[in-house]
Amino acid sequence: MKKIHIKDRLLAMSKAPSKRNVNSLYVPEPKNRPGTTPDFSDLNMPDLYSEKTHTLPRPDTMVDAYETAPLASGLVRVLTLDGRAKGPWNPQLDPDTLRLGLRNMHLTRCVDNRMFNMQRQGKSSFYMKSKGEEGIAVAAAMALKDTDMVFPSYRQQGLLLSRGYPLRDLMCQVLSNSGDKLEGKAIPICYSSREKGFYSIGASLGTQMSHAVGWAMACAYKGTDSLSCAFTGEGATAEGDFHYALTFSSTYRAPCIINVVNNQWAISSFQGIAAGQSKTFAYRGLGFGLASIRVDGNDFLAVYAVMKWAAARARAGGGATVIEHYSYRMEGHSTSDDPSKYRAKDEPDAWPLGDPLERLKEHLILIGEWDEERHAAQEKELNAYVRETYKDAESFGTLATQTGINPATMFEQVYEDMPAHLRRQRQEAGV
Amino acid sequence: MAQMNMIQAINSALDVKMSQDPDVLVFGEDVGFFGGVFRCTAGLQEKHGLHRCFDSPISEGGIVGTAVGMGAYGLRPVVEIQFADYIYPGFDQICSEAARLRYRSNGDFTAPITIRSPMGGGIHGGTSHSQSPEALFTHISGLKVIIPSNPYDAKGLLIKAIEDNDPVVFFEPKRLYNGPFDGDHNKPVESWAGHELGEVPEGHYTIDFENARIHQEGSELTILCYGTMVWVAEAAARACGISADIVDLRSLLPLDLDAIVKSVKKTGHCLILHEATRTSGFGAELMAQVQENCFYHLEKPVVRVTGWDTPYPHALEWEYFPGLERVSQSIIRMMEG
Numbered sequence: 126m127k128k129i130h131i132k133d134r135l136l137a138m139s140k141a142p143s144k145r146n147v148n149s150l151y152v153p154e155p156k157n158r159p160g161t162t163p164d165f166s167d168l169n170m171p172d173l174y175s176e177k178t179h180t181l182p183r184p185d186t187m188v189d190a191y192e193t194a195p196l197a198s199g200l201v202r203v204l205t206l207d208g209r210a211k212g213p214w215n216p217q218l219d220p221d222t223l224r225l226g227l228r229n230m231h232l233t234r235c236v237d238n239r240m241f242n243m244q245r246q247g248k249s250s251f252y253m254k255s256k257g258e259e260g261i262a263v264a265a266a267m268a269l270k271d272t273d274m275v276f277p278s279y280r281q282q283g284l285l286l287s288r289g290y291p292l293r294d295l296m297c298q299v300l301s302n303s304g305d306k307l308e309g310k311a312i313p314i315c316y317s318s319r320e321k322g323f324y325s326i327g328a329s330l331g332t333q334m335s336h337a338v339g340w341a342m343a344c345a346y347k348g349t350d351s352l353s354c355a356f357t358g359e360g361a362t363a364e365g366d367f368h369y370a371l372t373f374s375s376t377y378r379a380p381c382i383i384n385v386v387n388n389q390w391a392i393s394s395f396q397g398i399a400a401g402q403s404k405t406f407a408y409r410g411l412g413f414g415l416a417s418i419r420v421d422g423n424d425f426l427a428v429y430a431v432m433k434w435a436a437a438r439a440r441a442g443g444g445a446t447v448i449e450h451y452s453y454r455m456e457g458h459s460t461s462d463d464p465s466k467y468r469a470k471d472e473p474d475a476w477p478l479g480d481p482l483e484r485l486k487e488h489l490i491l492i493g494e495w496d497e498e499r500h501a502a503q504e505k506e507l508n509a510y511v512r513e514t515y516k517d518a519e520s521f522g523t524l525a526t527q528t529g530i531n532p533a534t535m536f537e538q539v540y541e542d543m544p545a546h547l548r549r550q551r552q553e554a555g556v
Numbered sequence: 557m558a559q560m561n562m563i564q565a566i567n568s569a570l571d572v573k574m575s576q577d578p579d580v581l582v583f584g585e586d587v588g589f590f591g592g593v594f595r596c597t598a599g600l601q602e603k604h605g606l607h608r609c610f611d612s613p614i615s616e617g618g619i620v621g622t623a624v625g626m627g628a629y630g631l632r633p634v635v636e637i638q639f640a641d642y643i644y645p646g647f648d649q650i651c652s653e654a655a656r657l658r659y660r661s662n663g664d665f666t667a668p669i670t671i672r673s674p675m676g677g678g679i680h681g682g683t684s685h686s687q688s689p690e691a692l693f694t695h696i697s698g699l700k701v702i703i704p705s706n707p708y709d710a711k712g713l714l715i716k717a718i719e720d721n722d723p724v725v726f727f728e729p730k731r732l733y734n735g736p737f738d739g740d741h742n743k744p745v746e747s748w749a750g751h752e753l754g755e756v757p758e759g760h761y762t763i764d765f766e767n768a769r770i771h772q773e774g775s776e777l778t779i780l781c782y783g784t785m786v787w788v789a790e791a792a793a794r795a796c797g798i799s800a801d802i803v804d805l806r807s808l809l810p811l812d813l814d815a816i817v818k819s820v821k822k823t824g825h826c827l828i829l830h831e832a833t834r835t836s837g838f839g840a841e842l843m844a845q846v847q848e849n850c851f852y853h854l855e856k857p858v859v860r861v862t863g864w865d866t867p868y869p870h871a872l873e874w875e876y877f878p879g880l881e882r883v884s885q886s887i888i889r890m891m892e893g
Contacts, residue, residue, distance in 0.1 A: 325657060346626075347629075353625075539698055544810035
């Protein structure tokens, strides 16, 4: 046998690929990139058709936060995929409330479709649809009091629509025309309505999480039983602002609900880029001593129930709850991207938790409170309403034609009172 | 009237507002039980309650962010950033949120918050406890930036800031907390006791922004300055035997341009002083304003004396600081050249 000199062995080792090689930086990638057949088997979903998998308990709302650990790593569900409402989290809503939820979701989807097409016609610069996530915003609005301030990210238009914000005002904001209450100052979809308890959306992601906590601290400071309800996407949980919000809400036991809408995609980056090796986004709340729950975000009833639970806890002095809404962004991030460039074409159809609108509809049909004819009639009615309202909104101008906004307003609302240098600049601008 | 140093004047402003308005609350790192590392919030927790003056986590972004939310609700939070050098984690919240909330919501939501922070050198703070970052904030539309140079102004301006419905960044030159400082670090420390500007009313009063103070009147030279440099300007003018109009800006944004123009047109000479680094410093803006508005009245080019474009060095603090000697030399060169 040939004897191998120790020096040769060391040389061979240095050339061989090693697990500890310096070139093995790990970068996570999603499974379903373009050209692949979408596959979600690694999610290890339980049998979604069986109520036997609805095993997570609904604890007392004042339970010790750490006892919510199973809820943070599990998935709270009420609706089976065949439309039955089962398990301890069933909020037992009456048919009228269920139909209202369906209608609000349906309206949101019709509005989204109209506004998306309007942008494609060049009448606005930008729009963002919420298809697949309507149930989260609508259920939140219906489970909370109208006086509870919501701090939305950009995909919760369902909150505004459910709270009865005038559709024409919403459309005029997207058109940046003379009917826009914000006088064209903010980009489309950055709505603001103090009256409807809807905080001004800024497009910086995550920054408003700590505002919600500050608002909640103010609610407590003033001795009210109101709360605040913040939303972020899963991607922006990587921002320091998320950490700030969780820290401050924990320290001051702020009455607030911190929602992470995990729709799997942050533009083209899959959720694993923000999640890293962590179990769930909800689980992060436990590290701060906050009650934490992961819920099927495409299950209207489950979202409603979890929101009610968190609101009751906050109002009773139990502090904040972190809720991860496990959902899926069925369309592009916005009008500015093409999802077929970064994810498998059929991925939305392969998403195992279905479409929230269809699932609530099926449930209502199953319990005999709805049918296909009524649904078709509702769609027709809502589309007509959206079409007529849009015509009205467009009569106030569009970004493409004439916005009708007085240029002098550009210098207003920078400060409460206009300082001399802005007055001079307004004069210089000749407006 | 009472005799106060700048710490006591700031404390008094907070106390007056907290007594007057239940919506005013104070928080920040170590400001509660301990009363702040510079003692500006001493006794406020004991007098007004734990929920009105409390400690925050070490999280400047979180401090400003929660203050914005409270302000939007209708409270008037006054937060302390322990050193201006540590304001940067809160910079995004100040620029993207506090300063923009009113505009983007067209007045629907506002951020009536005050952000207090000690700034400037002269206490051996080195790179991390000496910075003067005011120019970063004067570039942000929607903010107001205030820097007092004495106890009387500090109290009146701080009360004004708290009552203002827009976000105010209120920088406190920490070298002036205990006394005026003319830039000569070899001299014994002077106190505010017995000083005219250390005479501070105990009750409520305000000083308007966009309203410079003429620290001293003169006919030969205008010196534009604020904070610590007001005192250096006074000493240097005296040392040079020159009749200087010293304009203490007090409010950098908005700026009292009328006072500047009036003074420069009178003297025909303009010297600009600040402790902050030179490039893109606030002096550049002042120089541009003087050029745009007073060009035909200038007899000499405008001169800046500032901190060097280096981080604030620890051992060489007094070589960095634009002290008496550098300012005096610049005055002489300008007037004789």
